[in-house]
Amino acid sequence: MEKTRREFVKLVGGAALGAGVILAGKGRASAQTIPAKGAPSEPIRIGVMPGLTGVIGVPGTAAWRTTQIWADEVNASGGILGRKVELHMEEETTAKECVERFKKLTLEKKVDVIVGLMSTGNGLAVGPLAEELGQLWLAWDGTTQKGVEETMPKTKFAFKSIDNEAEAIGGAILTAKYFPKIKTIAGINNDYSYGRDCWESFQAVLKHFHPNVKAVEALWPKLGETDFTSHIAALKKAKPDLIMTSFWSGDVPILMKQAAAVGLFKTTKGCFTTGGGVHYTLKKEFTPEGLILGYNSMYFKWTDTWPLLTKFVKTYFDKYKEYPVYECDHAYFVLQAYKTAVEKCYSILGKWPTKEEVGKALSGIQVPSLSGYRGYREDNIMTCNFFMGITTHKNPYDFVTIDPVEVLTPSQIIKPTAETKLYEWIKGWKS
Amino acid sequence: METIVSIIFSGVFNASTLFLVAAGLQVVFGVQKVFNLACGSFYALGAYFGIVVVKSFVAGGFPKPLFIVPLIGAGLLLGFIGPIVERGLIKFVYDRDETFQLLLTFALVMMIEDVIKFIWGTSPQTTGGIDLIYGRINLFGATLPVYNLIVILCSLIIAALIGYILLNTKFGRIIRATADKKEMGEALGINMKMVYIKVFTLGTVLGTLGGALVIPATAVVSEMGVELIVLAFAVVVIGGLGSMKGAFIGALIVGVLKSVAISTYPELEMLTIYIIVIAVLVIKPQGLFGGSKV
Numbered sequence: 001m002e003k004t005r006r007e008f009v010k011l012v013g014g015a016a017l018g019a020g021v022i023l024a025g026k027g028r029a030s031a032q033t034i035p036a037k038g039a040p041s042e043p044i045r046i047g048v049m050p051g052l053t054g055v056i057g058v059p060g061t062a063a064w065r066t067t068q069i070w071a072d073e074v075n076a077s078g079g080i081l082g083r084k085v086e087l088h089m090e091e092e093t094t095a096k097e098c099v100e101r102f103k104k105l106t107l108e109k110k111v112d113v114i115v116g117l118m119s120t121g122n123g124l125a126v127g128p129l130a131e132e133l134g135q136l137w138l139a140w141d142g143t144t145q146k147g148v149e150e151t152m153p154k155t156k157f158a159f160k161s162i163d164n165e166a167e168a169i170g171g172a173i174l175t176a177k178y179f180p181k182i183k184t185i186a187g188i189n190n191d192y193s194y195g196r197d198c199w200e201s202f203q204a205v206l207k208h209f210h211p212n213v214k215a216v217e218a219l220w221p222k223l224g225e226t227d228f229t230s231h232i233a234a235l236k237k238a239k240p241d242l243i244m245t246s247f248w249s250g251d252v253p254i255l256m257k258q259a260a261a262v263g264l265f266k267t268t269k270g271c272f273t274t275g276g277g278v279h280y281t282l283k284k285e286f287t288p289e290g291l292i293l294g295y296n297s298m299y300f301k302w303t304d305t306w307p308l309l310t311k312f313v314k315t316y317f318d319k320y321k322e323y324p325v326y327e328c329d330h331a332y333f334v335l336q337a338y339k340t341a342v343e344k345c346y347s348i349l350g351k352w353p354t355k356e357e358v359g360k361a362l363s364g365i366q367v368p369s370l371s372g373y374r375g376y377r378e379d380n381i382m383t384c385n386f387f388m389g390i391t392t393h394k395n396p397y398d399f400v401t402i403d404p405v406e407v408l409t410p411s412q413i414i415k416p417t418a419e420t421k422l423y424e425w426i427k428g429w430k431s
Numbered sequence: 432m433e434t435i436v437s438i439i440f441s442g443v444f445n446a447s448t449l450f451l452v453a454a455g456l457q458v459v460f461g462v463q464k465v466f467n468l469a470c471g472s473f474y475a476l477g478a479y480f481g482i483v484v485v486k487s488f489v490a491g492g493f494p495k496p497l498f499i500v501p502l503i504g505a506g507l508l509l510g511f512i513g514p515i516v517e518r519g520l521i522k523f524v525y526d527r528d529e530t531f532q533l534l535l536t537f538a539l540v541m542m543i544e545d546v547i548k549f550i551w552g553t554s555p556q557t558t559g560g561i562d563l564i565y566g567r568i569n570l571f572g573a574t575l576p577v578y579n580l581i582v583i584l585c586s587l588i589i590a591a592l593i594g595y596i597l598l599n600t601k602f603g604r605i606i607r608a609t610a611d612k613k614e615m616g617e618a619l620g621i622n623m624k625m626v627y628i629k630v631f632t633l634g635t636v637l638g639t640l641g642g643a644l645v646i647p648a649t650a651v652v653s654e655m656g657v658e659l660i661v662l663a664f665a666v667v668v669i670g671g672l673g674s675m676k677g678a679f680i681g682a683l684i685v686g687v688l689k690s691v692a693i694s695t696y697p698e699l700e701m702l703t704i705y706i707i708v709i710a711v712l713v714i715k716p717q718g719l720f721g722g723s724k725v
Contacts, residue, residue: 229444263578
């Protein structure tokens with residue numbers, strides 16, 4: 001019997017929650033060693049596009065490791081509906097090469113789904129291609145935004161990451177909450193779309209709560225800069241009450257170290273909206289307490305009551321001697337969402353689903369991930385909680401953690417639809 | 432005054448590491464006529480190895496304030512890769528077109544980056560806050576990290592040492608002679624193979640030492656060598672390709688200019704540097720000290 005899209009999505013949405021409970025630790029009742037009836041016998045091919053070199057090498061490696069951990073676990077428990085998963089990796093590099101590799105994975109390797117990509121520049125190139133080829137693409141961190149505007153509000157196959165500016169919005173909300181008396185701010189952000197958009201949206205939100213806050217300096221080191229002594233001299237000259245940065249990779253410990261060398265944060269407050277991307281490098285010796293630090297979608301110490309997180313942190317640490325970062329959660333989530341969507345399609349349709357059917361099931365899905373339940377909106381943009389807080393030295397590690405932990409929900413930091421104008425949305429908030 | 436001191440100091444600190452990398456580039460080009468793109472990678476290797484040595488030193492229970500000693504040792508020791516690279520790769524392109532040399536040394540950059548990732552992974556690494564044990568000093572109201580002063584001092588000593596070697600030793604005279612006319616050196620019975628090995632090792636050590644020295648004040652990331660080489664290009668164009676004096680002055684110009692630009696017109700940071708580069712290329716294409724050799 002043919003089902004309408006609405007009926008299909010409704011069924012899938014409800015069933016996904018059920019599957020989530022199973023995955024959260026109730027058992028593995030659906031695990032099979034032989035393919036389910038009507039399912040192809042060959043393995044499911046998953047194309048993976050991690051960035052492994054340059055600045056994206058840090059989160060990209062974490063996501064790639066997570067993908068392998070997930071694949072090992074899924075295969076050990078019988079695969080997806082009895083089909084093993086097989087990973088085909090093509091590195092994320094430039095937009096041109098990503099397009100070629102995306103085509104290669106789709107047309108030559110004939111993969112069932114492609115996960116990965118962290119750069120929005122690459123997302124903008126690959127998004128339209130996914131729609132054209134009819135290939136499912138589940139981005140880790142790549143969006144299809146131009147600035148803060150969504151360029152692909154309606155997609156069938158391209159599933160995009162959270163809006164880039166979400167962490168800056170979260171950082172500004174916490175700045176207004178924890179440092180209500182600040183009068184002047186300065187920004188040091190990378191000189192590309194993400195850095196500039198984060199700085200603009202941070203200011204917009206902060207001024208919404210505190211209209212008199214004034215920006216006294218804005219610095220734009222290029223992505224990959226490894227010396228900030230001159231920038232720090234400029235920041236000291238500007239004497240702001242608070243410094244905001246959206247650095248997310250190796251530049252975070254460099255800035256923190258060089259700031260500590262001249263005691264910058266002894267007199268100035270700080271908001272590192274995305275610094276948790278390399279949280280384990282922020283050693284107590286040079287990272288002060290009292291800074292706002294954002295961990296994006298995953299905080300490894302969020303809770304002891306979520307078995308998925310506890311188990312994953314242990315597995316990851318045992319294997320790599322590092323504590324996982326947020327890109328692990330994005331990587332885990334997209335695979336879990338795909339698996340759940342396929343299983344639910346199968347349970348409804350009684351046959352192995354097409355890519356289009358899986359895509360329909362993914363829209364609006366909610367599944368358990370490392371950071372709790374998270375999902376895709378109907379416009380195929382990820383949603384998830386963001387974890388931020390105030391740095392503390394009171395922990396057993398040699399690096400800082402946060403206390404209190406603030407959990408910012410999607411409705412607080414992500415505009416409700418792809419078409420929503422960001423700054424109009426912010427203006428509409430109640431103070 | 433406080434602001435001026437802070438800006439100049441950060442510029443000079445920046446220049447001190449730039450000088451070491453650019454000097455390595457210059458000495459190799461001056462004698463071997465090879466433009467070694469991998470000099471930035473040697474810098475990155477020195478930084479990673481420096482972390483290993485400092486961590487081992489601290490773990491061994493040695494007094495922390497003495498960490499600078501094994502750190503310098505690490506930079507010098509890593510020079511052993513110089514002869515390996517020179518004999519294993521560089522010697523094959525001496526008489527070939529510059530394009531081959533650039534391609535080979537670029538391949539070396541990629542290979543070293545992969546070796547770094549293979550050994551140390553992609554995560555940024557630091558020596559913790561060990562540099563902070565030297566404290567800070569106050570100069571005209573500006574807070575200056577003492578460790579950064581040590582790095583500047585080390586660079587000055589190295590610059591003086593290189594100057595002394597080039598001008599007052601037999602090895603220096605051989606280097607200058609072969610840089611001027613290789614054939615004459617050979618005709619006089621100079622063992623060019625050994626000269627090339629020694630010069631390339633010197634170039635390598637300048638890079639590895641630079642990386643090792645700077646690492647306590649920053650964090651290492653696998654791409655740090657590539658980042659530095661771009662600025663080193665600007666230094667050699669301004670100073671003059673093949674000139675050590677040019678490397679010194681060029682590094683100072685680039686370092687201080689960058690610092691001043693960031694404090695005044697941050698958006699024009701790179702533009703300012705490359706305006707100088709273009710001006711030099713137009714007015715004095717051989718660079719400020721391009722006429723003088725090594």
